[in-house]
Amino acid sequence: MRANLLMKKLDRWLGIPLVLLLGACLRVRDLFCRESTTDPGRLLVSKLSAVGDTVVLIPALRALRRRYPAAQITFLCSSINVDVTGCFPTVGGRRLVDDIILWDLAAYAKQPWTLLPFLRSLRACRFDVTIDFEQWIRATSLVTAVVGAPRRFGFRTKGQHRHYAYNGTVAAPPQQHEVRNFLALAALADARDDDGAPRLALPSDALAWADAQLPPRTGGPRIAFHPGCGATGRPREWPAAHYVELGRRLLAEHQATLVLTGGPGERDLAERIRQALAAPSQTPNPKSEIQNAAGPTTFAQFAALLSRCDILVCGNTGALHIGAAAGTHVVGLHGPTNPNKWGPVGGDGLGDRGHTVLQSSIWCSPCLDLGFEYGCDTYPCMPLIEVARVYQAVAGLME
Numbered sequence: 001m002r003a004n005l006l007m008k009k010l011d012r013w014l015g016i017p018l019v020l021l022l023g024a025c026l027r028v029r030d031l032f033c034r035e036s037t038t039d040p041g042r043l044l045v046s047k048l049s050a051v052g053d054t055v056v057l058i059p060a061l062r063a064l065r066r067r068y069p070a071a072q073i074t075f076l077c078s079s080i081n082v083d084v085t086g087c088f089p090t091v092g093g094r095r096l097v098d099d100i101i102l103w104d105l106a107a108y109a110k111q112p113w114t115l116l117p118f119l120r121s122l123r124a125c126r127f128d129v130t131i132d133f134e135q136w137i138r139a140t141s142l143v144t145a146v147v148g149a150p151r152r153f154g155f156r157t158k159g160q161h162r163h164y165a166y167n168g169t170v171a172a173p174p175q176q177h178e179v180r181n182f183l184a185l186a187a188l189a190d191a192r193d194d195d196g197a198p199r200l201a202l203p204s205d206a207l208a209w210a211d212a213q214l215p216p217r218t219g220g221p222r223i224a225f226h227p228g229c230g231a232t233g234r235p236r237e238w239p240a241a242h243y244v245e246l247g248r249r250l251l252a253e254h255q256a257t258l259v260l261t262g263g264p265g266e267r268d269l270a271e272r273i274r275q276a277l278a279a280p281s282q283t284p285n286p287k288s289e290i291q292n293a294a295g296p297t298t299f300a301q302f303a304a305l306l307s308r309c310d311i312l313v314c315g316n317t318g319a320l321h322i323g324a325a326a327g328t329h330v331v332g333l334h335g336p337t338n339p340n341k342w343g344p345v346g347g348d349g350l351g352d353r354g355h356t357v358l359q360s361s362i363w364c365s366p367c368l369d370l371g372f373e374y375g376c377d378t379y380p381c382m383p384l385i386e387v388a389r390v391y392q393a394v395a396g397l398m399e
Contacts, residue, residue: 011138016161019138022145026152030167033150039068040128043189044147046076046140047133048103051299051318053178054081055325056345057133058088058096058198060182060191064131065091067191074099074125076143083299089201105139119146129153129189132165133182135172141165153188155181175340198325198345202307206300210308215289220255221398224306224323226314227273228266228294235379236315238333238390240269244276245387246313247290250394251277259309261302261319262294270294311397313390315382316342329397330355331390335381336374338366356393360384 043064047054054077064073075085075097088096101122108115123146130147132154134140141162144152154162156169163169168188172181179196186192214222225243229236250256258277260270274292293305299322306312306319307326314320314330316337324330324344332344334357344355359365360381367375 016138019141019145019161019164022142022165024164026145026148026165026167029148030150035150039071040151040189041071042125042127042129043068043071043073044076044122044125044127044130044149045073045097045133046130046143047081048076048078048105048137048140049080051081051084052321052342053133054084055198055200055318055321056179057182058200058325059179059194059196060133060186061096062089062091063183063186063191063194064189065094065096066193067189069094072099073097074101074127076101076103076122076140078102078104087200087202087300087303089199103139103143105137119143122147131185131189132162133185134162136160136162138162151189153185155185174338177343177345178341179345196345198321200303200322200325202304202326203300206298206304207307209301210304213291213293213305214259214308215257215291218255218257218289220250220257221310222257222259222308223250223394224259224261224309224312224314224328225270225273226261226312226317226319226323228262228269229315229317230263231265233315233317235336235374236317236334236382238315238382238385240273240276242383242385242387242390243273243313246390246394247273247277249387249391251290254395254398257289258291259305260290260292260294261305264294264296267292267294311394313394320344324355331393331397332357333382333385333390334358335360335362335365335385336368336379338368354397356397358385358389358393 047057127147127149129151130144130149132140132144135155135157145165152166153168154166155172156163170184227243247258260274262270270292274290277290303322303326306323306328309328311329312323315333320330320332324346330344339357339359343357346354362381362384364375365381
């Protein structure tokens with residue numbers, strides 16, 4: 001969705017005027033409306049992408065559920081991130097969200113006449129509070145405006161003009177972790193009680209599936225490499241040759257079991273790394289286990305796979321946040337992305353010391369803005385993260 005040029009143009013050139021117009025109407029209406037002092041009965045929470053974003057949203061959702069245990073919370077999401085909801089934890093026996101509404105923008109762009117009935121159905125729900133956790137796309141701010149809830153909260157993002165749809169906003173400082181940004185937005189709805197730890201609740205069948213897929217341990221740690229970063233994330237990938245060099249050291253010095261993970265489109269990349277490591281002349285330990293586990297999985301299965309590994313090495317992609325939320329120690333590699341904003345957060349919250357972040361030494365790192373705007377088209381930063389640094393980080397987590 002982020003790479004769709006047409007959607008980006010529509011979002012900007014149509015979205016901004018509509019947000020300004022509807023926002024002005026709402027502000028006039030707000031002048032004549034008395035704010036309710038009772039707890040809201042119906043909340044609409046919006047997050048359309050992506051998987052990693054939705055994982056780090058869990059603490060804010062947990063805070064909302066803890067503050068409003070009896071409220072009906074509806075989650076507006078897309079096919080990109082809906083599967084994450086199946087691993088949301090519970091609070092006091094209640095699910096974090098009660099209802100899920102799917103909204104795929106590409107489908108409505110192809111059939112725009114279906115948009116009006118959809119918006120009418122949302123407005124008919126008569127939500128008391130809307131909380132828009134998106135930061136750049138204006139579609140969700142338009143939904144917020146059309147729904148017209150008395151209390152409307154969202155981010156005040158520089159240059160995006162989205163905040164006109166809300167009557168309560170917070171900034172999202174680039175040096176502040178996204179978990180804290182999401183919690184700050186939830187706090188506008190008086191939901192503050194959370195430790196900031198994204199935790200997944202993994203189904204037993206997914207854990208059993210993962211156990212059946214993984215090779216037996218060889219006496220050393222089980223370490224996952226996730227070399228890909230998705231179709232639009234190549235600038236965030238650590239070079240395959242670096243993974244090979246790191247793997248050789250871990251096999252030779254720690255008798256590690258290596259598990260290569262990734263989506264269906266990343267299986268070939270993982271296989272190239274596996275073959276390089278498994279070559280007879282390169283494998284230092286004949287008992288070494290190297291498995292290519294990349295390929296189609298459900299979200300729960302993938303999270304379970306990572307949970308069965310001791311350490312995960314990867315760039316800044318959804319796997320980084322999934323692994324941390326599943327209880328795996330993470331070595332996060334950052335080039336264009338800001339680790340202060342997107343570093344791994346584990347089971348002990350933002351103060352968790354069970355993860356290590358390594359950032360490229362290049363002067364221009366980080367450069368990524370709003371998740372999709374890179375500072376250059378040559379991407380020199382990730383190769384500059386030395387294998388020796390990553391090896392030391394992995395070894396440190398094994399101690």
